[in-house]
Amino acid sequence: MAAIEVKNLDFWYGSFQALIKVNACFAKNKITAVIGPSGCGKSTMLRVFNRMNDLIDGVRMAGEVIIDGRNILDAKADLVPLRKSVGMVFQRPNPFPLSVYENIVFGPRVHGGDTSRDALDQIVEESLKSVLLWDELKDKLKRPALNLSLEQKQRLCIARLIAVRPEVLLMDEPCSTLDPQGTARVEDLMRELKHDYSIVIVTHNMQQAARVSDDTGFMLLGEMVEFGPTSEIFTMPRDQRTEDYVTGRYG
Amino acid sequence: MNSHRSQKLAFFCLLLATLLVVIPVGMVVVIIVQKGLPGISWEFLTDVPRKGMRAGGIYPAIIGTLYLVTGAIVFALPIGLLAAIYLSEYSRDNFLTRVIRLAIVNLSGVPSVVYGLFGLALFVVFFNFGASILAGSLTLGIMILPIVITTSREALESVPEAFREVSLSLGASKWQTIRHVVLPNAIPGILTGTILGLGRAAGETAPILFTVAAFYLPQLPSSIFDQAMALPYHLYVISTQVPNVDEKIRYGTAFVLLAMVLFMNLLATIIRSRLRKNKRW
Ligand SMILES: Nc1ncnc2c1ncn2[C@@H]1O[C@H](COP(=O)(O)OP(=O)(O)OP(=O)(O)O)[C@@H](O)[C@H]1O
Ligand SMILES: [Mg+2]
Numbered sequence: 001m002a003a004i005e006v007k008n009l010d011f012w013y014g015s016f017q018a019l020i021k022v023n024a025c026f027a028k029n030k031i032t033a034v035i036g037p038s039g040c041g042k043s044t045m046l047r048v049f050n051r052m053n054d055l056i057d058g059v060r061m062a063g064e065v066i067i068d069g070r071n072i073l074d075a076k077a078d079l080v081p082l083r084k085s086v087g088m089v090f091q092r093p094n095p096f097p098l099s100v101y102e103n104i105v106f107g108p109r110v111h112g113g114d115t116s117r118d119a120l121d122q123i124v125e126e127s128l129k130s131v132l133l134w135d136e137l138k139d140k141l142k143r144p145a146l147n148l149s150l151e152q153k154q155r156l157c158i159a160r161l162i163a164v165r166p167e168v169l170l171m172d173e174p175c176s177t178l179d180p181q182g183t184a185r186v187e188d189l190m191r192e193l194k195h196d197y198s199i200v201i202v203t204h205n206m207q208q209a210a211r212v213s214d215d216t217g218f219m220l221l222g223e224m225v226e227f228g229p230t231s232e233i234f235t236m237p238r239d240q241r242t243e244d245y246v247t248g249r250y251g
Numbered sequence: 252m253n254s255h256r257s258q259k260l261a262f263f264c265l266l267l268a269t270l271l272v273v274i275p276v277g278m279v280v281v282i283i284v285q286k287g288l289p290g291i292s293w294e295f296l297t298d299v300p301r302k303g304m305r306a307g308g309i310y311p312a313i314i315g316t317l318y319l320v321t322g323a324i325v326f327a328l329p330i331g332l333l334a335a336i337y338l339s340e341y342s343r344d345n346f347l348t349r350v351i352r353l354a355i356v357n358l359s360g361v362p363s364v365v366y367g368l369f370g371l372a373l374f375v376v377f378f379n380f381g382a383s384i385l386a387g388s389l390t391l392g393i394m395i396l397p398i399v400i401t402t403s404r405e406a407l408e409s410v411p412e413a414f415r416e417v418s419l420s421l422g423a424s425k426w427q428t429i430r431h432v433v434l435p436n437a438i439p440g441i442l443t444g445t446i447l448g449l450g451r452a453a454g455e456t457a458p459i460l461f462t463v464a465a466f467y468l469p470q471l472p473s474s475i476f477d478q479a480m481a482l483p484y485h486l487y488v489i490s491t492q493v494p495n496v497d498e499k500i501r502y503g504t505a506f507v508l509l510a511m512v513l514f515m516n517l518l519a520t521i522i523r524s525r526l527r528k529n530k531r532w
Contacts, residue, residue: 106423
C-alpha cells in the first residue's frame with residue numbers, strides 16, 4: 001500500500017526547475033529516507049506533499065502526487081484537510097512560546113471537535129505518551145515549552161503534530177540540531193511511530209538513513225536517481241551515481 | 252593624530268552631543284516639577300476652575316482629556332490594527348499597497364493643526380457633530396492612526412515566520428494562524444504603539460482647538476456631543492488668554508499634563524522591555 005505516490009512530479013521556483021520528473025512510492029507504515037547532496041530538492045519535494053511551497057510566490061508544479069486516492073496537486077484540492085493528514089516536523093524544533101499543554105492542544109482547538117477539558121487532557125496525555133515524553137513532563141504541563149531541552153522540544157513538536165491525528169509524518173532533517181544521544185532517542189521514537197504512521201525523513205546523515213529506514217530514495221540535481229529498499233540502495237545500488245554517493249565519493 | 256587621540260576626541264564629541272540632548276529635556280522636567288509641584292493638591296485635581304480660572308482646580312480639563320484620549324483609542328485601535336493586519340499579512344507588494352504604505356508614513360508627518368482643520372471641516376461641519384467630544388476624539392484618532400498602524404505592523408512582522416509555518420502546517424487556516432499565533436505574539440508591541448499614540452493625543456492642542464475644546468466650562472460634559480475642556484488647551488488659555496493667573500496654577504497644569512504623558516511613555520517602555528525579555532525565539 002502506498003501512503004504517497006509521486007508520478008512525474010516537476011517543480012519550479014520561478015524559472016528554476018527544482019524537481020525533474022520525480023517518481024516514487026512511499027509505503028504505508030514504513031520509514032522512507034530521502035538522501036542526496038545539499039540543494040538537490042529534498043526539502044522541496046517534502047514541502048510539495050503538504051503544499052507548504054504554496055506560500056512562496058512564483059512556484060509552479062506539474063505531475064501527480066496521490067494521497068488517499070486523490071491528486072493533491074489538483075487546483076481544487078482543499079489544503080486544510082491535506083495538512084491535517086500530512087503533518088510536518090521541521091529542522092529546528094519550533095514550539096510556540098506557550099506552555100507544553102497549550103502547544104499540544106493547539107491543533108485540536110483549531111480544528112474544533114470535542115474541546116472539553118477532559119478531551120483535551122486525554123489528547124495531551126496520549127500525544128505525550130506516544131513520543132515517550134509523558135513520564136518526563138506530566139508534572140510540568142504548565143511550564144513554558146521554550147524551557148525544554150532541544151530534544152524534548154523536537155519530541156514536543158512531534159506530539160503537537162500527533163495530536164492532530166495525521167496519517168503521514170514528514171520530517172525534514174529532524175535530528176540535525178540534536179546531539180548523538182538525542183538523535184538516537186528520536187530514531188527509537190520513529191521506529192515506534194511507524195506502527196501508526198507513515199514516515200518520510202529527509203536526512204544528510206547516511207548512517208541515519210541506513211539505521212532507521214525501510215526504503216530510501218537518492219536524489220541528485222532535482223532528479224530521483226534511485227528509489228528502493230534501503231538494504232539494496234546501500235549494498236548494491238543499481239546506479240553509479242548512487243554508489244558514488246553512498247560510498248562517500250561525493251563532496 | 253594617532254588613533255588613540257582620535258578615539259578620545261570622538262568619544263568626547265559623542266558625550267557632548269548626548270549631554271546637549273539630555274540637558275534641555277532634563278531642565279524642562281526639573282523646572283516644571285519645581286514650579287508645578289507646589290500647586291498640586293487634592294483640591295487642585297478635583298475642583299472646577301474658579302474666579303475666571305485664577306483659582307480652583309483643573310478637574311474638568313483632566314476628565315475632558317481622559318475622555319478624548321479614550322475616544323481616540325476606541326476609534327484608532329480597531330481600525331489601525333485591522334489595517335496593519337491587512338498590510339502585513341494579506342496585501343501583496345504591489346503599486347497600490349506601496350502607495351498606501353507611503354501615505355501612512357507621510358501622514359505621521361502632517362502638522363497637527365492640519366488635522367484640526369480637517370476635523371473641523373469633516374466632523375464638526377460636514378457630519379454636523381458640532382464642537383464635541385465625538386468630533387475631537389475622531390480627529391485625535393485620525394492623527395494617531397499612523398502611529399498605531401506603523402507600530403502594529405512592526406509588531407506583526409516581528410513574529411517569526413516559523414510560527415506561521417508551523418500553524419499552517421498543522422492545518423490552521425490563514426485567519427486562524429493570525430488570530431491564534433500572530434496576534435497573541437504581537438500584542439505587547441501593539442500595546443506599546445497604542446500607548447505612544449495615546450501620549451501624543453493627550454498632549455496636542457491644535458487638533459482639539461476647533462473640534463472640541465471649551466474655553467471655560469465649569470461642569471463635566473454629559474454626552475459625547477458636548478464640548479469639553481482639555482488640559483493642553485486649558486494650559487494655553489491660562490498662559491496666554493487670561494491675565495494674572497498665578498504661576499502655581501499654570502505650572503501645576505503643565506505638571507499634570509507632563510505627568511500623564513510621561514506616565515504613558517513609561518508604561519510603553521516597561522511593556523516593551525518585558526516583551527524583549529520574554530522574546531527568546
Ligand atoms: N524559495 C526558493 N526560491 C528559489 N529557489 C529555491 C527556493 N528554495 C529552494 N530553492 C532552490 O531549490 C533547490 C532545491 O532546494 P531544497 O531546499 O529543496 O534542497 P535540499 O535538498 O533540501 O537541500 P538541503 O540539503 O541543503 O536542505 C536549491 O537549488 C535551492 O537553491
Ligand atoms: Mg533541505
